Amino acid sequence: NQKISIAIDGPAAAGKSTVAKIIAKSLSYVYIDTGAMYRALTYAALNHSIDVNDESSVVKVLNAIEIRFENRVDGQHVLLNGNDVTDAIRSPEVTNTVSIPAKHRLVREEMVKRQRVLGESGGVVMDGRDIGTHVLPYAEVKVFLLASVEERAQRRYQENIEKGFSSDLEKLKEEIALRDKLDSEREFAPLQKAEDAIELDTTSLSIEQVVEKIMDIVSLKL
């Protein structure tokens, strides 16, 4: 019974974490949310009033923080130096800033190192932007999830409302499009489909349908 690595990449709010969690659970694999790691770093930098455009300042923050995932009955929690930041890292401020600290080469190199350690024993579902291209280039399954900006904004809108954040659909559309642009156009490890990744447009698919399609691909590798 071989344990494989599954890489799920794609633009913001394409449903990566939702399906990655379900797949990890059904295979009893570990789920690693790499976006949460960049978010935790951003949260720490904002808290210390660090200039997120300054690479060496951001690297210093990263070197001073430990980011841990903990699975509890109510889901996965993100711990930043032992403090629970699960909800705090989803704030609009963090969301609209995170692409800046994430563009720095030295930040990405350190994150990739940490992510590879987390995924080294296999049996992992990892989601992000550069998992198939950089973090786990040898992953047995690589999926690139897509959806229209309208659909993704609508999904994020629902999420925000459920979390009690105020939300504006038009503004969300602009923010998602901008984040995609920054993530796609950055110099180091931009958002990009790996050559050997399978592209899945989820615009008109339900979560269950997306999970089923990915599980079909996974079952061929087990």
Ligand code: C5P
């Ligand atoms: O996946 P999520 O939307 O939480 O990711 C937040 C941000 O973290 C992305 O917009 C991107 O700037 C950055 N990120 C990244 N590489 C990853 C995962 C996330 O640059 N592997």
